[in-house]
Amino acid sequence: MNITDQIIEGKANLEIFCDTLIDLARKDSTIIAVTSDSRGSSRLIPFAEKYPEQIVEVGIAEQNIVGVAAGLASTGKKVFVSSPGCFLSTRSLEQIKNDVAYSDYPVNLVGISSGVSYGALGTTHHSLHDVAALRAIHNITIVVPADNFETRETIKTAAISNKPFYIRFGKKKMPHLHSGSDTFGIGKASTILEGNDVAIIACGETVFPAVEAAKILYNKGISTRVLSMHTIKPLDNISILKAAKECKAIIVVEEHSINGGLGEACATIILEAGLPVPFKRMGIPEEDTVTGSQMEVFNHYGISASGLCNEAEKLLRKV
Amino acid sequence: MKKYSDSELQQKSILYRLALLKYIKMAGAGHTGGDLSCVDILNVLYNDVLNVSPENFHDKNRDRYIQSKGHAVEILYVVLAERGFFPETDLETIGKYKSPYIGHPTRKVNGIEFNTGALGHGLAISSGIALAGKRDRAPYRVFTLIGDGELAEGSNWEAAMLAAHYKLDNLLAILDHNTLQITGRISEVCSPYPIDEKWKAFGWNVITADGHNILWLRKVLNEATNLKDKPTIIIANTIKGKGVSFMENDTRWHHRVPSDDEYKIAVKELETQLI
Ligand SMILES: Cc1ncc(C[n+]2csc(CCOP(=O)(O)OP(=O)(O)O)c2C)c(N)n1
Ligand SMILES: [Mg+2]
Numbered sequence: 001m002n003i004t005d006q007i008i009e010g011k012a013n014l015e016i017f018c019d020t021l022i023d024l025a026r027k028d029s030t031i032i033a034v035t036s037d038s039r040g041s042s043r044l045i046p047f048a049e050k051y052p053e054q055i056v057e058v059g060i061a062e063q064n065i066v067g068v069a070a071g072l073a074s075t076g077k078k079v080f081v082s083s084p085g086c087f088l089s090t091r092s093l094e095q096i097k098n099d100v101a102y103s104d105y106p107v108n109l110v111g112i113s114s115g116v117s118y119g120a121l122g123t124t125h126h127s128l129h130d131v132a133a134l135r136a137i138h139n140i141t142i143v144v145p146a147d148n149f150e151t152r153e154t155i156k157t158a159a160i161s162n163k164p165f166y167i168r169f170g171k172k173k174m175p176h177l178h179s180g181s182d183t184f185g186i187g188k189a190s191t192i193l194e195g196n197d198v199a200i201i202a203c204g205e206t207v208f209p210a211v212e213a214a215k216i217l218y219n220k221g222i223s224t225r226v227l228s229m230h231t232i233k234p235l236d237n238i239s240i241l242k243a244a245k246e247c248k249a250i251i252v253v254e255e256h257s258i259n260g261g262l263g264e265a266c267a268t269i270i271l272e273a274g275l276p277v278p279f280k281r282m283g284i285p286e287e288d289t290v291t292g293s294q295m296e297v298f299n300h301y302g303i304s305a306s307g308l309c310n311e312a313e314k315l316l317r318k319v
Numbered sequence: 320m321k322k323y324s325d326s327e328l329q330q331k332s333i334l335y336r337l338a339l340l341k342y343i344k345m346a347g348a349g350h351t352g353g354d355l356s357c358v359d360i361l362n363v364l365y366n367d368v369l370n371v372s373p374e375n376f377h378d379k380n381r382d383r384y385i386q387s388k389g390h391a392v393e394i395l396y397v398v399l400a401e402r403g404f405f406p407e408t409d410l411e412t413i414g415k416y417k418s419p420y421i422g423h424p425t426r427k428v429n430g431i432e433f434n435t436g437a438l439g440h441g442l443a444i445s446s447g448i449a450l451a452g453k454r455d456r457a458p459y460r461v462f463t464l465i466g467d468g469e470l471a472e473g474s475n476w477e478a479a480m481l482a483a484h485y486k487l488d489n490l491l492a493i494l495d496h497n498t499l500q501i502t503g504r505i506s507e508v509c510s511p512y513p514i515d516e517k518w519k520a521f522g523w524n525v526i527t528a529d530g531h532n533i534l535w536l537r538k539v540l541n542e543a544t545n546l547k548d549k550p551t552i553i554i555a556n557t558i559k560g561k562g563v564s565f566m567e568n569d570t571r572w573h574h575r576v577p578s579d580d581e582y583k584i585a586v587k588e589l590e591t592q593l594i
Contacts, residue, residue: 053454059484064443064477071447074432075455076379094437095474099444103426103434 066095085111089130115255132260387441439472468500483522530555
């Protein structure tokens with residue numbers, strides 16, 4: 001997109017997930033959705049009504065959902081498990097590690113309402129640890145798509161891949177960040193905005209505030225590169241190092257704990273390459289997470305246009 | 320599949336036990352007690368029940384065997400080798416650097432469906448396979464072997480509920496009821512009893528059998544999947560360490576490796592049972 005483009009609101013990524021699954025199931029009877037009392041919150045009711053033979057309900061049992069999904073996948077089914085990210089990622093971590101990743105069956109785990117989407121429901125319902133937990137597990141691709149386009153492409157890619165995926169998104173409607181001509185590739189960051197002063201590397205719902213920050217910085221004469229680093233594993237090292245070489249400062253912003261997430265992953269790459277670039281991780285710090293709506297939590301921790309602008313200017317003063 | 324007589328299978332069990340001890344001794348590691356308790360079950364499964372062979376292992380209609388008590392992998396290796404999934408000489412590498420024959424099942428070994436070893440996973444996996452079979456109206460059946468100490472894992476009960484809900488009568492669980500876990504008697508560690516009533520309450524057919532009686536195992540394992548509308552569990556009453564008198568019913572043999580002297584005595588005892 002261009003910095004001056006109007007941003008148009010799209011659908012919730014959840015709806016795109018359901019629409020895409022319906023599209024896929026139309027041509028492929030091996031597509032199976034698996035839910036844990038979560039078909040409503042996954043917006044999968046239209047899918048369930050259209051393809052009742054292709055949805056499996058396991059009840060509120062997240063360990064079971066992953067074990068059962070692995071069994072289904074081992075018979076050749078293309079399985080999409082959909083359940084809140086907070087529960088799906090770690091209540092069943094051992095099943096993900098052994099039954100899916102280590103046993104190498106292509107289960108697609110879709111963590112819905114992730115990050116702090118559940119807002120005031122609190123820490124039990126937040127998933128600020130899912131990426132960290134799964135980053136340490138070999139043989140699972142982690143994708144945090146930002147908009148409808150990235151979500152649709154991710155689901156389509158996961159459906160034909162013979163490897164496990166964890167796909168994570170939130171609840172709310174997402175702005176369109178891509179234009180019609182854009183391409184998408186797992187493991188290849190999407191450049192949302194070009195720029196050379198500061199780079200903001202974001203994923204999922206933090207890409208939009210990064211774009212908003214870029215607009216403000218633009219008016220101050222600062223050019224911002226915004227990367228949607230949708231694939232957290234395998235990471236696009238090339239784009240990260242390119243940003244670290246071509247820009248004067250790097251901010252990584254994520255809807256996740258600053259421990260073990262995208263920020264740390266990027267920092268490692270840059271440090272190991274010996275690039276001395278001013279760098280800041282932004283996300284949810286190591287503390288009892290503030291209460292409030294998703295927006296309020298974002299604003300509190302500076303995951304916002306103004307918060308990101310401040311950090312960018314602070315880093316650039318160091319240059 | 321070759322049809323064996325009961326006495327041929329009984330002899331096979333002794334040969335399996337001899338091979339098992341040989342490779343545990345060679346590897347210097349193994350779950351001796353829990354291997355020995357399920358020798359007869361695996362023997363009957365692989366030689367009389369399962370429609371699975373090296374030739375049809377990639378056929379989508381093959382029967383599936385998922386060993387939930389993955390620690391008893393050495394006996395699975397011995398049986399798979401004898402059934403031709405890989406050369407028996409491979410077993411000389413058990414536990415060695417870069418060998419795929421590690422202390423728990425992995426798919427790197429031909430004939431193995433899932434990487435198990437963390438207890439409490441096999442039943443959910445098996446239920447998923449059985450559910451796919453139901454939806455596809457596929458002819459295969461799914462068998463899983465669970466330890467009795469393993470019943471403490473709550474994930475088993477999540478899967479038990481699901482399997483009954485979906486009427487997975489193509490699923491057969493076998494409980495290796497040897498009454499021991501690592502620390503001692505299952506009744507004393509954290510009792511799972513009454514086991515039969517629990518499974519019945521969860522909506523399963525429950526059959527109790529002598530887990531060392533080849534005749535009975537053949538009958539029960541072959542007939543159980545003809546029962547309709549419910550999954551079945553066979554509570555196989557077994558003896559941990561079965562076949563070597565000084566290993567029987569003794570928690571110390573959960574994962575002990577026989578000394579040179581113990582090994583000689585054990586081999587002698589087993590060999591006297593060969594015809
Ligand atoms: C999740 C998990 N916890 C602990 C262990 C360690 N462990 C291996 S065997 C075993 C005892 C198993 O007892 P039981 O199920 O009765 O098996 P058996 O007597 O047939 O050997 C334990 C605790 C494990 N493998 N997995
Ligand atoms: Mg036991």
